[in-house]
Amino acid sequence: MSPQHNPSKRPLTLRDVSEAAGVSEMTVSRVLRNRGDVSDATRLKVTKAAKMLGYVPNKIAGALASQRVNLVAVIIPSMSNMVFPEVMTSISEVLDETPLQPVIGVTNYLPEKEESVLFEMLSWRPSGVIIAGLEHTAAARAMMQNADVPIVEIMDLDGDPIDAIVGVSQRRAGREMAEAIIEQGYRKIGFMGTNMPLDHRARKRFEGFTEALAKAGIEIADQEFYSGGSALVKGREMTEAILKRSPDLDFLYFSNDMIGAGGLLYCLANGIDVPGQVGLAGFNGVELLDGLPKQLATMDAERHQIGRIAAQIIAARANGEEVEARIELTPKLQFGDTLKR
Amino acid sequence: MSPQHNPSKRPLTLRDVSEAAGVSEMTVSRVLRNRGDVSDATRLKVTKAAKMLGYVPNKIAGALASQRVNLVAVIIPSMSNMVFPEVMTSISEVLDETPLQPVIGVTNYLPEKEESVLFEMLSWRPSGVIIAGLEHTAAARAMMQNADVPIVEIMDLDGDPIDAIVGVSQRRAGREMAEAIIEQGYRKIGFMGTNMPLDHRARKRFEGFTEALAKAGIEIADQEFYSGGSALVKGREMTEAILKRSPDLDFLYFSNDMIGAGGLLYCLANGIDVPGQVGLAGFNGVELLDGLPKQLATMDAERHQIGRIAAQIIAARANGEEVEARIELTPKLQFGDTLKR
């Protein structure tokens, strides 16, 4: 039976269903939540009445009464960077198997925005929080500490977690990339990245990278930073600029795959031998780029795993289970076609 | 002053703040919401107490009491298709200027999932709904009709809206692309697209496209469909397959830019003259692809405008303003470098 148009425009309540079905509100509530024993006869009466009226329960009232909210706050810096939609997809997949529902907040990499988004979300008393990164304002940390819900910080691993944490060590990722590059004999290394002091993960990768170079007695030979605009275009432009300025570079490390792809396309278009004359590498392992003329060397940031595990931790905790609080994932180096081996 | 760790783990209530500040709960409530007249002295006392305790208001109780919820439900088919994160970004930008907050639900292109997500979201009594597409289950339509909140259907324009609608006519987009292609003298036209019967917008573009071809006495000469996997790779593979099978094709129309880019890369790698020997076009105008060796011809789906306007409609309605209910945007043809002119 298809629901009728509600003429009164007054939102329907349990009471309306209760009257239509001729049973108490409590019984209606039980039927609608599949709780407790209800005879098949009443169950049928109630579901029929509810459907006929087009009743939509009021979760606000339900949540207030039961002190239970099936929402999980997910706080990410951006939607434009494909990495985060991908993490979201994995989180959704896992939560789809549970009664939990993700609610997304976006911070634009701004700590104060993060703080306000967090405040807003915590005021809905969610069953858990998944938040990108380890750097938060003092107030944000305090809120999460006091909230008494599972908090999972994701993506990064270098720092002090509030509660649970799942991610890859960004420093280590940078370090391992540097080591691989050195091992292949590259020595004159250029770096390109975002000009975002607030992207802590990019910063840590860079630090790990230079640190490992230093250990081998090597310094970054040249660098370029960008902000805004199409990453592919910026990658091209920066690569052109850096190679014109420092034609003797034999390797270019890009802080993300999109600018790396731009650099790769520039090299190919200009007859530069990759990886013979110049080697290239990015970071993230975005699937989006499979299918380029050459496969860019990169490091998989394991974001699907991260999303999945973070969601599992929240789900487990919501069921009162104890779970390990620190999950370190290992970023895997992919040589692709742009890094000799 | 930095908030203290809450030792009791009992969530703080207005009452706690009220006691700490030595004023009534009502006064605390007024201060925290900036409503009504409160003396500067009490205001200070209250804000101080609230901050010291680390009080986070309970919006659930607030919403129940005030019958007002500042959430806007946004329902989209997918996060993997960059189009939707982009729409989201624009929606967020606009809502950031208001007290409203977007809440995202993902349907994976499944009508039943859409129905359940919608039900879930409506049960939180949001201030508005933004939902992609015009095709919904009967129950979903009924829910939206009865919900008595502004509903904005976005992206598409070909069909019967429930309430407000903002988008581009997908049929027209397909038609206009076909007309442009014919006008440039192309006659042997191949089509490539997703194998998704539930992607109604792709389907309508295809219908518009073939319809316009038919009017010129032309039929699709060959076609390929794909599902899943990296769109760039699929674009390459399909292009290779279709050109091997039908080497006399002089134009390839791709139902989205990503597979179009794959096709473009294939042609370039195989010495096919674009757009001389074969012309190419996609759909969406994704910025992501600026920076390819050649700019793919495409049609901007205006998704930033769509997101912005949809959010503005919700915001206006939430303020009790009347606003126009049907906004048709015009997809703009971009010739790029892959369509003769």
Next chain:
DNA sequence: ATGAAAGCGCTAACAC
């Protein structure tokens, strides 16, 4: 400028 009382629409806990 501040406070007291009533109640938003549900569910927990207990009765029958």
Next chain:
DNA sequence: GTGTTAGCGCTTTCAT
């Protein structure tokens, strides 16, 4: 198996 009662933590309304 079903009903009754008492709140959940706020805001609305009205009083002072």
